[in-house]
Amino acid sequence: MALSLAAMPFESRSSGPDVSFSSDAMVRGGLILLRVQGCESDDVQVVWMGKEIPLVRDREGTLRHGFLAADLNREPGVYPVAVRDPSSGFEKYFELRVNDRDYGVRKIRLPRAKVEPDEASLRRVKAEALAVNALWKAECRPPEWEGSFWMPVNNEIVGAFGQRSIINKKKRSPHTGVDIRGKTGAPVRVSNSGTVVLAADHFFTGKSVYVDHGSCIFSMYFHLDQIRVEEGEQIEKGGILGSVGATGRAAGPHLHWGVQINGARVNPLMLIELSRELDP
Ligand SMILES: [Zn+2]
Missing domain, CATH: 2.60.40.1590 (Peptidoglycan hydrolase domains)
Structure with missing residues (x-):
């Protein structure tokens, strides 16, 4: 016309x-x-x-x-x-x-073997990093998420996002997620609908689940006691993906929850806050 x-x-x-x-x-x-x-x-x-x-x-x-x-x-x-x-x-x-923002510092003491891996563990760490990096290189998938993102465990934050880390008196990479208080075995729920793209036991992050929500939004759940989903599985918002634990480099039971959006590591609590505006 x-x-x-x-x-x-x-x-x-x-x-x-x-x-x-x-x-x-x-x-x-x-x-x-x-x-x-x-x-x-x-x-x-x-x-x-x-x-x-x-x-x-x-x-x-x-x-x-x-x-x-x-x-x-x-x-x-x-x-x-x-x-x-x-x-x-x-x-x-x-x-x-x-x-810029000053997120502060956290000081942690951990067993030396958890912080300074031996040769065999280092090889393992490198292979695990490759598997994780492959996720970030994939094309953005169609959105599975909808509306607001939810807290995976409804409890207080015991480790804030962004803190510079001093572990055993040495500078380490900053804290790229939030640590949520939780008892061993407490259910961990997926923050929004998505597909499990990686479920594995890693040296630093312990039993870990990576969920692809589509449109290049990922959420990560670390130090789980148990993983209750499989790679390739679709999971609905609020569905249980595992339980709180202290596997990997963790001083005690808690959930480390991280979010990555278009390759940027961001504060998951900000995603919760902003995405609330998307609820009808
Ligand atoms: Zn953490």
């Missing part, structure tokens, strides 16, 4: 979709919710930090949303977001700020 230009309000062609952000700034290890509205075509693209951000439609199909995430180690600064709709020629740039 041909439409004369005169019949079409000029604004609807030039202004394009309505793009909004939950904030114009985040901390490193944080995230922002993006909404795109009033765009009929399916091929609207959002690019942030060199990656296309997967967008998910709401139930009515009129609104699309996605998360812009800054890795815990992201250099503070201003980063542009490009929003494009090739079918209408719409293109617009926004600027989002990533701020």
